Amino acid sequence: MTEDDAGAIAVVGAAHAVAPIGDGRNDAELLAPVVDRALTEAGLGRDDVGVVCTAGSEFLNGQVGTVMGAFDAFPGWPPRTHAHLEGDGAFALHEAWIRLLAGEAEAALVCAYSRPLADEPRRVLDLQLDPYVVAPLAPRPEDLAGLQATGPFTASQPCAGAAAVVLAAAAGRAPGRPAAVVAGIEQRLDTHDLGERDLATSPSVAAAAAALGLPGTVIDVLEVHAPFSHQRRIVVDALGAEVRALDPSGGCLAADPIMVTGLIRVVEAANAVRRGEAARAVAHATNGPCLQHNLLCLLEAA
Amino acid sequence: MTGPAAPAADAARALTPRGTPRGRTRCAVVGVGQTRHAAARSDVTMAGLAREAALAALADAGLGWDAVDAVVLGTAPDTIEGVMSPELSMAPALGAVGKPTFRAYTSGNAGGQAATLGVGLVASGRFARVLVVAYEKQSEGRTGAVTLQHLPFEAPWQGGTGSLYGALCSDYIARSGAPPHIGDVAALKDRRNALRNPFAQVRRADVTLEAIAASRMLWSPIRLLHASPSSDGACAVVLAAEDAAAGCPDPAWVHGAATRSEPPVAPAHDFVDPRCGRDCAAAVYRQAGITDPRRELDVAELFVPFSWVEPPTLENVGLAEPGEGWRLVDDGATALDGALPVNPSGGLLGANPIGAAGLVRFAEAALQVRGAAGEHQIDGARLAVGHAQGGFSNFVAMWVVGRDKP
Numbered sequence: 001m002t003e004d005d006a007g008a009i010a011v012v013g014a015a016h017a018v019a020p021i022g023d024g025r026n027d028a029e030l031l032a033p034v035v036d037r038a039l040t041e042a043g044l045g046r047d048d049v050g051v052v053c054t055a056g057s058e059f060l061n062g063q064v065g066t067v068m069g070a071f072d073a074f075p076g077w078p079p080r081t082h083a084h085l086e087g088d089g090a091f092a093l094h095e096a097w098i099r100l101l102a103g104e105a106e107a108a109l110v111c112a113y114s115r116p117l118a119d120e121p122r123r124v125l126d127l128q129l130d131p132y133v134v135a136p137l138a139p140r141p142e143d144l145a146g147l148q149a150t151g152p153f154t155a156s157q158p159c160a161g162a163a164a165v166v167l168a169a170a171a172g173r174a175p176g177r178p179a180a181v182v183a184g185i186e187q188r189l190d191t192h193d194l195g196e197r198d199l200a201t202s203p204s205v206a207a208a209a210a211a212l213g214l215p216g217t218v219i220d221v222l223e224v225h226a227p228f229s230h231q232r233r234i235v236v237d238a239l240g241a242e243v244r245a246l247d248p249s250g251g252c253l254a255a256d257p258i259m260v261t262g263l264i265r266v267v268e269a270a271n272a273v274r275r276g277e278a279a280r281a282v283a284h285a286t287n288g289p290c291l292q293h294n295l296l297c298l299l300e301a302a
Numbered sequence: 303m304t305g306p307a308a309p310a311a312d313a314a315r316a317l318t319p320r321g322t323p324r325g326r327t328r329c330a331v332v333g334v335g336q337t338r339h340a341a342a343r344s345d346v347t348m349a350g351l352a353r354e355a356a357l358a359a360l361a362d363a364g365l366g367w368d369a370v371d372a373v374v375l376g377t378a379p380d381t382i383e384g385v386m387s388p389e390l391s392m393a394p395a396l397g398a399v400g401k402p403t404f405r406a407y408t409s410g411n412a413g414g415q416a417a418t419l420g421v422g423l424v425a426s427g428r429f430a431r432v433l434v435v436a437y438e439k440q441s442e443g444r445t446g447a448v449t450l451q452h453l454p455f456e457a458p459w460q461g462g463t464g465s466l467y468g469a470l471c472s473d474y475i476a477r478s479g480a481p482p483h484i485g486d487v488a489a490l491k492d493r494r495n496a497l498r499n500p501f502a503q504v505r506r507a508d509v510t511l512e513a514i515a516a517s518r519m520l521w522s523p524i525r526l527l528h529a530s531p532s533s534d535g536a537c538a539v540v541l542a543a544e545d546a547a548a549g550c551p552d553p554a555w556v557h558g559a560a561t562r563s564e565p566p567v568a569p570a571h572d573f574v575d576p577r578c579g580r581d582c583a584a585a586v587y588r589q590a591g592i593t594d595p596r597r598e599l600d601v602a603e604l605f606v607p608f609s610w611v612e613p614p615t616l617e618n619v620g621l622a623e624p625g626e627g628w629r630l631v632d633d634g635a636t637a638l639d640g641a642l643p644v645n646p647s648g649g650l651l652g653a654n655p656i657g658a659a660g661l662v663r664f665a666e667a668a669l670q671v672r673g674a675a676g677e678h679q680i681d682g683a684r685l686a687v688g689h690a691q692g693g694f695s696n697f698v699a700m701w702v703v704g705r706d707k708p
Contacts (some may be wrong), residue, residue, distance in 0.1 A: 071565035079578035082563035244397035
């Protein structure tokens with residue numbers, strides 16, 4: 001490890017799983033094997049994790065406070081620093097990374113789970129829209145994406161799923177485990193009103209990319225969270241970098257566990273680095289209508 | 303270990319984590335704001351309510367929207383108002399467009415969790431100024447949604463928050479031998495205090511001990527006048543790294559901040575005296591260098607949604623010996639003129655905008671050490687604790703703030 005890496009945080013374990021909607025498993029049952037796999041890869045035990053950041057959606061699952069039921073799957077006893085957010089797991093990753101940078105612990109676990117109740121889980125996303133003037137109209141996310149697309153597009157296939165990522169500072173790592181250094185995470189929000197946005201571009205991706213110094217550089221692997229096929233091009237264009245392999249994992253069209261999908265992009269990008277297939281990889285995650293909130297995570301070989 | 307403070311927003315963002323020393327940058331509370339709380343704030347939207355608090359906090363800090371490097375929004379559960387990921391639709395109202403925006407969600411604890419996340423953002427050295435906002439608009443939602451809880455392998459649970467706390471308080475009485483009038487004394491204290499707080503929603507000068515004791519039983523031992531109201535309200539604080547706080551008048555300094563959770567149905571989970579609360583308190587007191595919290599702290603703002611919850615909470619966060627919390631209440635030690643005033647603002651009995659209520663406690667603690675709490679100011683307060691809790695008392699967040707730099 002170079003002196004430069006002394007303060008760096010790295011992904012040392014990353015796993016995910018997807019499942020058909022309605023296969024009978026609860027959130028904890030979906031999440032537990034994924035958490036175990038990520039911790040085993042990292043060579044860490046449950047007690048080594050000082051910060052846990054979780055993400056899910058009570059609207060998708062059809063019950064309040066889904067995190068209460070997911071507790072059995074992640075390290076929770078004895079009590080530790082834990083934060084939950086309603087949204088994609090990649091945003092929980094950002095919080096975990098910040099908490100490690102702030103010195104709150106040496107290792108963190110990030111978990112996301114999705115177990116949609118409805119046959120058409122994407123319809124629930126109507127509730128992300130302005131509650132007074134837009135949500136009552138109940139436009140489907142597909143309808144809004146249609147405003148953004150310039151031609152035919154393909155929509156992803158929602159499913160159930162879970163993902164877990166172990167982050168560790170130098171002092172929190174087990175020796176000899178492959179690591180992908182988190183060289184930076186940036187996220188930005190665009191405005192909510194679709195009428196105020198140029199939907200063909202993504203200022204928030206461009207701003208996050210600029211903050212990470214990506215424009216004009218070469219990225220070995222880019223994993224994009226684009227639930228609608230045309231959105232991939234918008235993200236790549238806004239990034240302004242030369243991309244050698246775009247979505248080598250296959251992307252998220254075939255399996256989209258909403259609120260987990262963004263964290264899975266981090267899992268795929270980090271594992272590409274950890275397997276030695278990429279020296280520099282970027283994971284993109286999004287939340288909100290037509291790519292409103294975007295996050296970029298830059299991962300580099302240790 | 304103290305990392306270098308970020309001199310300005312752009313410089314903070316330019317830092318690369320490779321080679322950045324990890325550690326805690328000192329954090330100050332440079333602005334505090336809250337809305338007028340009411341049963342129904344039908345004059346504003348949800349975003350308007352949150353913005354009202356944010357504007358007040360920025361004005362208090364003497365800062366504009368441009369000075370903010372990141373926004374944290376706390377509220378929970380989202381199902382109360384039926385708005386999913388509210389940071390999306392509220393982005394323009396919160397000045398969050400083009401900025402990193404974070405979300406905190408741990409039920410009644412959300413406001414406290416949001417504040418501790420804000421401290422973490424500043425401590426990481428990557429954000430010079432952070433706006434933390436929390437809100438709840440119960441009049442536009444259905445708080446009964448919380449009964450949709452269904453824990454794995456448990457029978458469907460259809461109780462509300464009140465029935466849950468009724469069981470907690472009954473258990474506390476059985477353990478401690480607290481006499482029946484304690485809930486009345488604690489309620490009268492908070493209701494009298496609320497009369498001094500211009501932001502409080504419930505300000506009834508006519509309430510007597512007798513009236514409280516005779517009020518309708520809701521969830522034994524909790525009576526109507528032991529209970530917090532249903533509220534619309536929001537709160538905001540502006541946090542700043544040490545260098546960025548230099549130009550701001552009258553900061554309060556964060557001496558310790560922590561959040562702890564534990565599983566809600568684990569065999570070891572003690573609903574009345576949760577270990578997450580004890581551990582969280584131990585962590586913030588350790589960070590703040592406090593060894594005798596009851597004597598060293600000048601004032602406490604605790605999350606007490608029903609008056610009967612004050613005694614077990616005092617014990618849980620180390621402000622009373624086990625089984626003795628009710629005696630402090632009975633002796634008047636937690637009254638405005640007591641040895642350790644608790645909830646001089648009136649606490650949740652004055653207003654309970656659930657997702658914001660935790661942040662209001664944190665904000666009130668900051669106001670106290672700044673000497674800016676108005677009619678409910680505790681004279682000479684230099685060190686204060688703010689506390690929030692939620693879920694099945696399995697989420698706790700706390701901070702200790704001081705007049706002096708740590």
